Amino acid sequence: MTRLALGVSYNGQAYSGWQSQLSGNTIQDKLEAALGRFATHRVSTLCAGRTDAGVHGLMQVVHFDTPLDRPASSWVRGTNTFLPSDIAVQWAQPVPDEFHARGSAVARRYAYVLLQSPVRPSVDAGRVGWVFHPLDHNAMRQAADHLLGEHDFTSFRASACQAKSPVKTLQRIGISCRGQSVPHPELGWSPCYWRFEFEANAFLHHMIRNIMGCLIAIGQGKESPDWMEKVLATRSRDAAAPTFSPDGLYFLGPVYEAAWGLPERTAAYDWLP
Known part of the structure; x- marks a missing residue:
């Protein structure tokens, strides 16, 4: 199994927040559906910090485990193919098994x-x-x-x-x-x-x-x-x-120790006034 971390940006206007709901109209629901279609297996993600309805994310970080061995760039392009236009994976990176999107954030x-x-x-x-x-x-x-x-x-x-x-x-x-x-x-x-x-x-x-x-x-x-x-x-x-x-x-994103080697920001970060 490989553990992957993703940096995700989104416009939250159309969604009922981050966390999965029965309606399916959340960022997590859309992301996991897109990941599942690309990976051809069910994917469950854990995020760095949940956001409410209407709140935006510039670098939400999630992690998940997968048996697949694919280049990080293909996870970005492949997942984005199945995401709505107001949600996009910005980067993907393999991480050690002990990395936790929420628990590792300082x-x-x-x-x-x-x-x-x-x-x-x-x-x-x-x-x-x-x-x-x-x-x-x-x-x-x-x-x-x-x-x-x-x-x-x-x-x-x-x-x-x-x-x-x-x-x-x-x-x-x-x-x-x-x-x-x-x-x-x-x-x-x-x-x-x-x-x-x-x-x-x-x-x-x-x-x-x-x-x-x-x-x-x-x-x-x-x-x-x-x-x-x-x-x-x-x-x-x-x-x-x-x-x-x-x-x-x-949500500008979590802060991690430099040893994890994860990006500190995305291009979307610099868009804000």
Whole structure:
């Protein structure tokens, strides 16, 4: 038997999340069906991190075992032949039997792309979140700093979360904005794309979308930056802002030790604003 790892990218708009469901309308269902057709045997995959309905993946990593001995490039081309156009295998690589897509990951990375504009998204609808009012970068940065390190993130945890512990270590939150040079003639401020990047040892269900709801409330001046610290300390989901839209959320991929020799990113990673 050979153990293979795959890097998979997908647009999550049309699917009910990653994890297999009876409906068959999930990324895992489509991937395993395509792998099965190419391999001519049933394939079961394990992923680095499950994503929700509407959430996108730039480098989801999966592993599976197969008795077949085929070149890695043929797994990419052959599997993609049977996948819908919004899902694609980016790379394939044999790995040792002890490699585990989830268990071998030392961290996971996500990005949230947010359009700040007086007009709702059009060509990028479903691929970015949206806010009408301008955001205060410094206020959001101060608020984000309260979340760094090891904390109990119960306040940002969905009720359906199955994680054994709410304690996670958030290692990095990056916040940047790329905007137009010409201000809007009526509002006096420039539309722009905000990019929020998160890296942690692991994430809770809806954790990033719940954090985003709080960051946006603070960025719009509805709450102070110190409110984030109070929400965190309360350890109650009721204390935080509503869960924000999944549209702009991207799973950038897991982080592995260099010894595994796996790619750190795909071409899709650099597409984001």
